[in-house]
Amino acid sequence: GEDVEQSLFLSVREGDSSVINCTYTDSSSTYLYWYKQEPGAGLQLLTYIFSNMDMKQDQRLTVLLNKKDKHLSLRIADTQTGDSAIYFCAWMDSSYKLIFGSGTRLLVRP
Amino acid sequence: ETGVTQTPRHLVMGMTNKKSLKCEQHLGHNAMYWYKQSAKKPLELMFVYNFKEQTENNSVPSRFSPECPNSSHLFLHLHTLQPEDSALYLCASSQVANLPGNEQFFGPGTRLTVL
Numbered sequence: 001g002e003d004v005e006q007s008l009f010l011s012v013r014e015g016d017s018s019v020i021n022c023t024y025t026d027s028s029s030t031y032l033y034w035y036k037q038e039p040g041a042g043l044q045l046l047t048y049i050f051s052n053m054d055m056k057q058d059q060r061l062t063v064l065l066n067k068k069d070k071h072l073s074l075r076i077a078d079t080q081t082g083d084s085a086i087y088f089c090a091w092m093d094s095s096y097k098l099i100f101g102s103g104t105r106l107l108v109r110p
Numbered sequence: 111e112t113g114v115t116q117t118p119r120h121l122v123m124g125m126t127n128k129k130s131l132k133c134e135q136h137l138g139h140n141a142m143y144w145y146k147q148s149a150k151k152p153l154e155l156m157f158v159y160n161f162k163e164q165t166e167n168n169s170v171p172s173r174f175s176p177e178c179p180n181s182s183h184l185f186l187h188l189h190t191l192q193p194e195d196s197a198l199y200l201c202a203s204s205q206v207a208n209l210p211g212n213e214q215f216f217g218p219g220t221r222l223t224v225l
């Protein structure tokens with residue numbers, strides 16, 4: 001089936017690293033995504049990773065993919081208050097529909 | 111205007127009202143999407159239009175009626191809604207639908223409250 005699980009809430013101190021985790025059940029997707037939603041705004045694509053990759057780094061963002069455990073994570077280095085938002089992992093199913101996780105609310109404390 | 115815009119941003123309606131949500135994309139895309147985001151469920155795909163043709167209806171009740179007059183505009187017509195339909199309705203667009211790795215660009219959403 002199609003299911004994506006995320007922890008609901010994460011609180012970190014400004015300057016620390018944040019790690020947001022995602023577990024999915026269907027491994028057929030070739031693309032996995034991370035979206036960010038700020039208050040009152042739509043979703044913004046942050047980064048994505050191909051399923052044949054283990055890691056992707058993009059400035060402060062590092063995506064790790066463990067296909068064996070069906071685990072995807074997003075690491076934000078030097079977390080800033082502007083990073084406070086809801087983060088969604090998502091993957092594209094076999095009919096090219098995006099399936100979203102329930103979202104993790106990240107709170108960055110000054 | 112740039113990107114994907116949605117109007118109105120907030121809407122309060124009674125169960126007997128008829129209203130419409132509007133989405134416009136200024137990206138030259140050919141695919142447009144409606145999603146529902148509620149507090150209790152993950153983001154749910156409702157409808158997909160590709161080159162003005164509806165290609166996906168994700169078992170959405172008939173009280174929601176989409177319309178796509180051209181590739182830049184998408185409407186969601188609402189009638190006899192229920193309180194449980196209260197949610198954030200997000201519109202998105204992409205170059206085409208049903209293509210792997212196709213990035214979807216989202217609008218800010220319409221916050222709908224049904225009384």
